[in-house]
Amino acid sequence: MKIELFPGRREPGDQLWNFDYTEMDLGDFLASFYQRGQVHLSIQLLGKDYHITGELFAPLVLECSRCLEPFRHPLNLNLSWMVRRVAALSLEEELPDGDFEILPETQELDFTARIRENIIFNLPVKPLCRPDCRGLCPFCGQNLNIQECSCRREAVDPRWDGLRQLLH
Ligand SMILES: [Zn+2]
Ligand SMILES: [Zn+2]
Numbered sequence: 001m002k003i004e005l006f007p008g009r010r011e012p013g014d015q016l017w018n019f020d021y022t023e024m025d026l027g028d029f030l031a032s033f034y035q036r037g038q039v040h041l042s043i044q045l046l047g048k049d050y051h052i053t054g055e056l057f058a059p060l061v062l063e064c065s066r067c068l069e070p071f072r073h074p075l076n077l078n079l080s081w082m083v084r085r086v087a088a089l090s091l092e093e094e095l096p097d098g099d100f101e102i103l104p105e106t107q108e109l110d111f112t113a114r115i116r117e118n119i120i121f122n123l124p125v126k127p128l129c130r131p132d133c134r135g136l137c138p139f140c141g142q143n144l145n146i147q148e149c150s151c152r153r154e155a156v157d158p159r160w161d162g163l164r165q166l167l168h
Helices: 112-121 158-167
Strands: 002-004 015-021 037-046 049-063 070-085 099-102 108-110
Touching: 049 112, 070 112
Parallel strands: 070 099
Antiparallel strands: 002 108, 015 037, 037 049, 049 070
8 A cells, every 4th residue: 555755846735545455464363354445545745744644444354252253343443644754764663653754755655564553453352253252162162152052061161150149
């Protein structure tokens, strides 16, 4: 996802950039997409700097951490970055979050890594297909969202203790 800049020439004022993407390497995060993702960026020139705002749509498929079934998890995120033209680049760690620095001659900015960071940062730590997912039976592996099994789960699952005490 590259944006063209026009250093030294007459920069256009506000610009809109739209990207479609079908895949993105999310490393170990096990996410894929169920349709095309979209990124809309709007660029505003402020002196020599740029203010970039936009929206990110990521139609993710995640794996439920309880029942292991894939489920759709669409992410909609707002984006906001400052891009500053500087004579010499700072170290990455010294930059405020979400800021970029570019050299006077830079003509192109690639946002792919930032988009990926945004998606990964917003992934749920413990993905659930639904808040009350019942998961798999630890004995027979039955997906308990779909069907009960005949294993005596209540005998070992400490989460049932309180309920059992209520009943007895
Ligand atoms: Zn689940
Ligand atoms: Zn079972």
